[in-house]
Amino acid sequence: MDLGLNEQQELLKNAAREFLENECPESHVREMEEDERGYSPVLWGQMAEQGWQGLLIPEQYGGVGFDFLDLTVLLEEIGRALVPGPYMSTVLGGAVPIIEGGSEDQKKEFLPKIASGELIFTLALTEPSARFDEQGVQCAATVSGNDVTLNGTKLFVSDANVADYMVVAARTGKGVTLAIVAKDQPGVTVTSIQTIARDKQCEVVLKDAKGQLLGAEGAGWAILEPVIQKYTVAEAAYLVGLAQMDFEIAVDYAKERVQFGRPIGSFQAIQHKCADMVTDVDGSRFITYKAAWCIASGQPAADTQMAVNMAKAWTSESTRRVVAHGQQIHGGIGFTKDYKIQLFYRRQKRAELAFGDADHHRELVAQQLGI
Amino acid sequence: MEFTFTPEEERFRHELRTFLAAQLPADWSERDFLGDVSRDEQRGVDDAVTRALADKGWLALPWAKQFGGLGAGHVQQAIYTEETAYTRMPGGGGAGVASVGPSIQRFGTRAQQEQYLPRTAAGLDRWCTLTVEDDAGSDVAAMQTRAVRDGDEYVISGAKTWVSGAERATYGLLAARTDAKAAPQDGISTIIVPMDAAGVTVRPLDTLAGERDLSEVVFEDVRVPVQNVVGRENAGWYQMQTASDLERSGVGVISTAKANIERLVEAARDDDSLIARNPSARYELADRWIEIQVGFNVSYRVPHLQAQGQQPDQEAYEAKLYGSELTQRVANTGMHLLGLAAQAGPGGRYAKLAGAFSREYLRATAATVAGGTSEIQRNLIAQRGLGLPRD
Ligand SMILES: Cc1cc2nc3c(=O)[nH]c(=O)nc-3n(C[C@H](O)[C@H](O)[C@H](O)COP(=O)(O)OP(=O)(O)OC[C@H]3O[C@@H](n4cnc5c(N)ncnc54)[C@H](O)[C@@H]3O)c2cc1C
Numbered sequence: 001m002d003l004g005l006n007e008q009q010e011l012l013k014n015a016a017r018e019f020l021e022n023e024c025p026e027s028h029v030r031e032m033e034e035d036e037r038g039y040s041p042v043l044w045g046q047m048a049e050q051g052w053q054g055l056l057i058p059e060q061y062g063g064v065g066f067d068f069l070d071l072t073v074l075l076e077e078i079g080r081a082l083v084p085g086p087y088m089s090t091v092l093g094g095a096v097p098i099i100e101g102g103s104e105d106q107k108k109e110f111l112p113k114i115a116s117g118e119l120i121f122t123l124a125l126t127e128p129s130a131r132f133d134e135q136g137v138q139c140a141a142t143v144s145g146n147d148v149t150l151n152g153t154k155l156f157v158s159d160a161n162v163a164d165y166m167v168v169a170a171r172t173g174k175g176v177t178l179a180i181v182a183k184d185q186p187g188v189t190v191t192s193i194q195t196i197a198r199d200k201q202c203e204v205v206l207k208d209a210k211g212q213l214l215g216a217e218g219a220g221w222a223i224l225e226p227v228i229q230k231y232t233v234a235e236a237a238y239l240v241g242l243a244q245m246d247f248e249i250a251v252d253y254a255k256e257r258v259q260f261g262r263p264i265g266s267f268q269a270i271q272h273k274c275a276d277m278v279t280d281v282d283g284s285r286f287i288t289y290k291a292a293w294c295i296a297s298g299q300p301a302a303d304t305q306m307a308v309n310m311a312k313a314w315t316s317e318s319t320r321r322v323v324a325h326g327q328q329i330h331g332g333i334g335f336t337k338d339y340k341i342q343l344f345y346r347r348q349k350r351a352e353l354a355f356g357d358a359d360h361h362r363e364l365v366a367q368q369l370g371i
Numbered sequence: 372m373e374f375t376f377t378p379e380e381e382r383f384r385h386e387l388r389t390f391l392a393a394q395l396p397a398d399w400s401e402r403d404f405l406g407d408v409s410r411d412e413q414r415g416v417d418d419a420v421t422r423a424l425a426d427k428g429w430l431a432l433p434w435a436k437q438f439g440g441l442g443a444g445h446v447q448q449a450i451y452t453e454e455t456a457y458t459r460m461p462g463g464g465g466a467g468v469a470s471v472g473p474s475i476q477r478f479g480t481r482a483q484q485e486q487y488l489p490r491t492a493a494g495l496d497r498w499c500t501l502t503v504e505d506d507a508g509s510d511v512a513a514m515q516t517r518a519v520r521d522g523d524e525y526v527i528s529g530a531k532t533w534v535s536g537a538e539r540a541t542y543g544l545l546a547a548r549t550d551a552k553a554a555p556q557d558g559i560s561t562i563i564v565p566m567d568a569a570g571v572t573v574r575p576l577d578t579l580a581g582e583r584d585l586s587e588v589v590f591e592d593v594r595v596p597v598q599n600v601v602g603r604e605n606a607g608w609y610q611m612q613t614a615s616d617l618e619r620s621g622v623g624v625i626s627t628a629k630a631n632i633e634r635l636v637e638a639a640r641d642d643d644s645l646i647a648r649n650p651s652a653r654y655e656l657a658d659r660w661i662e663i664q665v666g667f668n669v670s671y672r673v674p675h676l677q678a679q680g681q682q683p684d685q686e687a688y689e690a691k692l693y694g695s696e697l698t699q700r701v702a703n704t705g706m707h708l709l710g711l712a713a714q715a716g717p718g719g720r721y722a723k724l725a726g727a728f729s730r731e732y733l734r735a736t737a738a739t740v741a742g743g744t745s746e747i748q749r750n751l752i753a754q755r756g757l758g759l760p761r762d
Contacts, residue, residue, distance in 0.1 A: 128721065130711035155721060156711055194716035196729045201714075203721065259510040268762065269746040324699075327736045331508055331744060332533055335737045337577045345579075345736065353711050359649055 003286060008066075009073045016074055019050065020081035026340050032084035037162050038200035039085025045117050047087065054115025057095055062112030068230060072237045072292035076285075079241025082347055084199065086120045086159035088238070092231040093158070094121020097167045101178060101215035101223035110165070110180070122163040123227070124154035124181075124204050132228065132356045134176060134221045139206065141170035141177050143217045148179035150187070150206040160190045160202035167214060168206065174218030179211030197350040229308045230295060232355040236288040236315040239351045243284060243319040246326040246344040247277040253341075254329055264329070273325045280318040287311045306368050313361035316352045323348045376446065384450050390427070391458045394420050400459045400630065405725040406717040410583065414539075417462035421494040430464045431472060431492035433618060438476055438484065439492030445674035449620040456623035457630050465536050467491045467498030471544045473617060474561065478602030478610050483563070487542070499540040501531040501564070501588055502611075509747050511546075512555040512608060516590065518547040518562055520597065525549070525562060527570075527593040533741070537573045537586040540566050545590075550605050561607040563599040570594075580734035620673045621690035624738070625666035628694075628701045631731065632659045635708055638724055645708050645723075652708050659704050662697055669693050685756030692748040695738035702728065702735035 005013065023043055032038050047053060055071050057063020071091070078087060095114045098106055113119040129136050139152025150170050160166060166181045166188075183190065187209030190202050215223045251274050254265030264270050291311035294304040323345045327334040334341050352358075376384070396416065402408050408416075424430040433448050434440025443451070455463060464472075472491055475483050490496045507513040516529025527547060537543070543564045550558030564571065570593035576585045602610045636656055639645040646652040670690045676683035705728030706713040715722035716729055739745040753759045 126711065193721060194719050194726075196714045196716060196733070258506075259508060259513070261510075261513075267746065269749065320703075324736070328739055328745070331740050332503075332737075335579050335740065337579060342579050346733070349706070349714050349732070353714055357707070357710070359651060359707070362651075 003289065005073060009070055012066075012070060013073050013077060015050070016052075016077035017080070019046075020077060020083060024081045024083050026343070029082045029084055029343055033198040035084075038159070039162060043083075044085060044120075048115070048117025051115070052087070053090060053095070053117055054111075056091065056099065057111045057115045058099075061107055062115040063095075064115075067296040068233075069289070069292045069296040072233065072289065075234050075237035076241035076244070079238035079243075079351075080245040082242065082245075082343055086122060086162055088231070088234055089122035089159040089163065090114060090120050092227070092234050093123030093167060094119070094165065096230055097123065097178065097214060097223060097227050098180075100226055101219070106180070106212075106214065119164045120159065120162055121165050121167065122157055122159050123231070124157045124160065124166045124168045125224070125228075126154065126156050128153060128155050130155065132360060137169045137171050137176050137221075139168065139170040141168075141172045141179065143172055143177065143213060146213050148177065148181075148211045148213055150179060150181065150209045150211060152206050154204040154206070156193065156201045157190075157204045158202075159200050160204050161192055161200050166204065168209075168211060169220055169224060172217055176220035176224070177217045178214040178220040178223055180214050181206070181209055181211035185210060195350065197347045199347070199350060201350075226295075228355060229304065232308055232312045232361075233288060233291045233295065235351045235354045236284070236311045237292065239315045239319040239348065240281065240285045240288050242344055242348055242351065243277075243281045243315075243322040246323050246341065246348075247274070247281050249341055249344070250274065250277065250326040250329045257331075270329055273329055277322045277325050280322050284315040284318045287314050302368070306365065309361040309364040309368070312356060313358045313365060316356075316358040316361070319348055320352055376450070380446055380450060383447055384454060387429075387451065387454050390423070390429075391454065391460060394423050395458060395460065400457070403459045403461075404630075404634070405727045406730060407725070413461055413583075419462075420460060421462035421464075424463060425492065425494035430494050431468050434468070434472060434476065434488075434492065438472070438488045445618065445620075445677040446671070448618040449622050449671060449674040452618060452620060452623045453626045456626040459627075459630075464491070464494075465497060466500045466544075467496065467542075470500060470614065470617060471498045471542075474544065474601055474610060477613070478561075480598075482598070483601065487563070496541045497536060497539050499534050499537045499543045499566070499588075501534055501537075501543045501545040503533045504530060505532055509744055512559070514546060514548060514555075514559065516545070516547045517551065518545075518549050518560060520549070521594075523597055524594045525597060525599070527562070527564065527590045527595065530587060530589045532576070532587045534573075534586045534588050536584050537566065537588050538575065538584065542566060543571075543588065544601065546607050546611065549600075549607075553605065556608040558605055559607040559611075560604045561601045561610060562595060563601060564590075564593065564595055568593050568595060579736065580730050582734070616677065618674070619687045619690075620670040621687065621694045622667065622670035624694040624698050625663060625670055628659070628666065628697050629663045631701050631705065632656065632663060634724060635705055636660075639708065642723075645710075649708075655704050655707065659697075659701055662700065666690075666694055666697055685752055688748045688751045688756065691743065692745055692752070695742075695745060698738040699735045702732045706732050 051064040054063030055066045059065045098110050142149045150168055163183050168179050168181045170177055187207045189205040193201050195201050254270050255263055257264045288311045291307040294307045326341050327345055330341050333339045428441050431440040432443045432451055435442050475487055504514050518525035518527045543566055545562045545564045546559055548558050549560040570591040572589040574587045673683045673687050673690055709723040709728055712721050712723040713728055715726050717726040719726055754761055
């Protein structure tokens, strides 16, 4: 058993941390909350230069060819810095489905441009029913050869406002079918939804929108299953990084803030909160790594599925406990927009809900336990 | 033991409900909860309700008759808190009636009583309390705002924060350091400051949930006559501690919690997506409902004991602690039940319950901080209530 990072992962982590501390400070996160696009093309380009968008993409398609555990390490850093923008949307929602289900031509066409930062993708999965399962996909599709025509509404689609393409999950008589859909066409209307995280989640209305088939008609859910697994673990990894940083900020504050002539961190009431926070963060990290390891090392399907559901069920709630403590330790200042801790509190909620909250995954764990 | 109210109390509750139904716009509590009320409308309703309360003699309900009140009993005061919170009534007497007026009644000079109390009971003056500072939150006695005597005047300099209602207040009751050399608790005085005095600046705070009425108040060489000190100079800290007779049931937040859970229960009846696919949600709503009943009992114990002439300090800390943590559980339940759409902000088409719970979720973070943090309440229960040694 070795729960540590390997040398390559350590390097990736350290480089990412240093880069993001410089390029994605708190001021950038705040700026992007007000920005219509919600991301900085300059930062996006720098990330591509370091190979981040192409981390999972095989070298033959212009990527770096790292594995999913490596990506998990990077996502932790992205969560830590609250990096705004379409990174997860593009990598998990674009590159991964194409790697899983794309034709050779599609891989050649899209993957190098994703790796180079030229293209932004997103996954349009959820609908007004807000479900993450197969039944939730009701958007209508008709297929003719390689062409797909789509009608329906997709909801809470991250970064659709800036995406060049969307991977849309829709339904034909043969079942769930995926299509790669260019956003800039008359049949696609994108509207941003105001959210607690002030990120860019969108409503996407498809009216006779045109796309190309991704995988075979009716094979969409089979392609999506590993995509959803990875996306779910990615959200958990983001939460781990976010919670780690929230915890560090709170501990620093507890050391600095003086009341009653002593640092508030000297009160056991505060110490216990800090101890609970780090216990939750560490617990979350390793159950997330375990799920990522299952995926990366190709563990048996049943074990992997269980690990993924457990990781998201746990981190969804444990990180909520962490950020609630973070607020409480800050007292009144945590309730002002001036201080940074609230940025973490608000973003935790997005990732907690993304790809299923704790209940969704608990239900799947219970099913796998046979109860 | 008797878990009912007296006929007079029931009559009062009924009369108050009738009054609120007549005074508030029909859909007020719903729209206010959903954030669908403009600032101007809020002020308009606030003014009208405040005036109507004053006309009925209800604005200063708890005050003695000689000061313009009705001398209402503690249970009756708690009923007032419960009903006005449930309907989200704006306006009312605020800090002027709840704490400043009683302080002037108890410690003020006759001239102060005559000058300030009738106007406050009539709703003509509004007050804010100026107490907490950036570096003196839980440790309020560490305050640094100074009032230095200069002839017949105090010259005040410093800054207070987390002031409710400062923008509309005509007066503030300021706690300031009048003896820099004394021990922290022994050098504080409470002083009446007209909010339009030269050198007073009110700066609204930018809060997480977009609250409208919290401010920072800065004092730059503000001059007020020495007659404005309430009670004895340097005795302010001890005067501030004598709050035990005030309405402190904490039932307002329990009542708000009840209204919010009722909203969720109703939504769950209408929209089975909220619970049909989630069996734990039913139990969660049932839990919150039970907790609300626990809260009502814990809260009403406070006025019950006060009515018997006791000083229920520990009981009041318990009620505060319990109520503010319940507020957070209710907000979490709302977010939990409403699912993905819960994160959508107020007003959006896809925001379940119009996104009100997303704001509630942010606002609830302050429940365990404002008015004394949960940690401080626990310390008070353990140390002052149970007599456990301090660490
Ligand atoms: C929305 C809102 C409304 C408010 N309204 C008012 C108002 O109307 N009037 C008013 O006067 N004030 C008001 N306040 C201020 C409030 O009373 C203070 O924020 C509160 O007392 C805490 O002080 P602080 O923010 O400085 O936190 P701090 O005192 O710095 O506390 C930080 C953390 O340390 C903990 N801590 C501090 N001392 C101890 C201890 N001895 N033992 C264990 N833990 C400790 C706290 O519990 C907290 O978790 C309001 C605050 C908010 C957020």
